[in-house]
Amino acid sequence: MSVVATQNTKVSAETETGGVKNWKNPVIYTVLALLSVFLIGIRAPEKTISLGISDGVRWFQAEPLQINPQVYGWVAVVIMLALAAYALVTTNTGKLLGRWVAPLFWLTFVTGLLVWAIGSTAKPSLSLVSLLTGAVALSIPMIFGSMGGLLCERSGIVNIAIEGQLLFGAFSAVLVGSLTGSPWAGLLAAMAGGVLVSSILALFSIKYLVDQVIVGVVVNVLVSGLTGFLFARVLQPNAPTLNSAPKLPGFEIPVLSQIPVIGPVLFDQNVLVYLMYFVVGLIWFALNKTKWGLRTRAVGEHPKAADTLGVNVNRLRLMNVLLAGAVAGMGGAFFTLVSVSAFNSDMTAGQGYIALAALIFGRWTPVGALSAALLFGFSLNLQFVLSILGTQVPTELLAMLPYLVTIFAVAGLVGRSRGPAAVGTPYVKE
Structure with a gap:
């Protein structure tokens, strides 16, 4: 009895303290905080940053914010060192870190780096509205692509072919848009192109039970080679008639577009951005509030149990894969x-x-994938903005920025993010 009591007491203590000590995050925070001392603290640029905040709003005019990189850099360093020390002490006592620690640390680290990078440019002056507006626009392909991946993977199909769906959607959009002179026809063609690519994925992964990752990679290579060949042999020689599509229109939403900062960013955009709002909201609602969503989640987690309850597993997977292609194809239309x-x-x-990667980083949820895609879009736009401002950061490193952010974001989730249980596993009805 005493042994059992001792074991129960030990388990209870581990439950209260969070179990095995996880030093990964405290070590990362400490290393980054120490590096920040030398980079954004000691080596902070001397030029004052001018940050415009009233662009695009007619009734609200404010002077640009003046940010001293040296002051902001040391404030950020102190906050990061304090958070790192707190993480080390808390982990050493066996307790779990509060959920507020990671967001606060990374927000401080990223903004500190951003201030340092902008301050090191030849002309440290930019518009916050323009920076965020460009980030939202550049996120569109990744948002639609992640939504397409979400529809597939929540129903148990690995969608590596998002790249091919985006690319063929872009190709179809420019071809049909150029022939018809209508961007709306081009958008529909992009959706059809994405569905066509998805049908190949569905055929081999659902019907012929081929490894889904291999099929996705092969589809991407196939689409890349096919569109490259058609571009060189068909589009390029006939560019005026086949490779010059009209653009989708943009417009501002009255009242909402005049909200300071966020108004021009969210409500004075291209029509594809507004379609993105609708698609993400619709997928969230359908996935969480409808019978289809319940069946999709069940098929992705336990297809045999869903089959027992009368769900046609493979038919639902086929429908979702084709629907995912249409959604991803809309993202491809952004490019052309x-x-x-x-x-x-x-x-x-x-x-x-x-x-x-945004889908994984967002933990296979619509809102999470949306947020992750916006983060990656921001890093992509920041690359262009810093290049224009004339930063001292090498151009090669700037070109790597979106991919580095992707790697670090996903690597931080290793061991802590779990996808649908049945994803990647073909289902054969017994």
């Missing part, structure tokens, strides 16, 4: 109907893979 009016080989530049 919003960003530019012409198609180029491999113009998606790996954003399909970043969309997949």
